[in-house]
Amino acid sequence: MDKKTFKVIKGYSELGYSERKEVREFIEKFEKEEFGSRKPLVENLSKSLGPTSDNNCPCCGK
Numbered sequence: 361m362d363k364k365t366f367k368v369i370k371g372y373s374e375l376g377y378s379e380r381k382e383v384r385e386f387i388e389k390f391e392k393e394e395f396g397s398r399k400p401l402v403e404n405l406s407k408s409l410g411p412t413s414d415n416n417c418p419c420c421g422k
Contacts, residue, residue: 361369372383390401 372380375383
């Protein structure tokens with residue numbers, strides 16, 4: 361596995377049961393959608409996962 365995969369696994373393992381369930385449902389829906397409709401979603405996620413006011417990314421901790 362590469363570093364990106366480990367980051368996702370680390371984040372997933374820190375979630376509670378209901379949050380993990382929500383992520384699994386999102387992934388299932390995401391995988392069923394056509395590739396063209398993913399771009400706006402990916403762009404919005406990139407914006408929301410950037411550094412916070414304390415200058416640390418909530419996803420990777422950098």
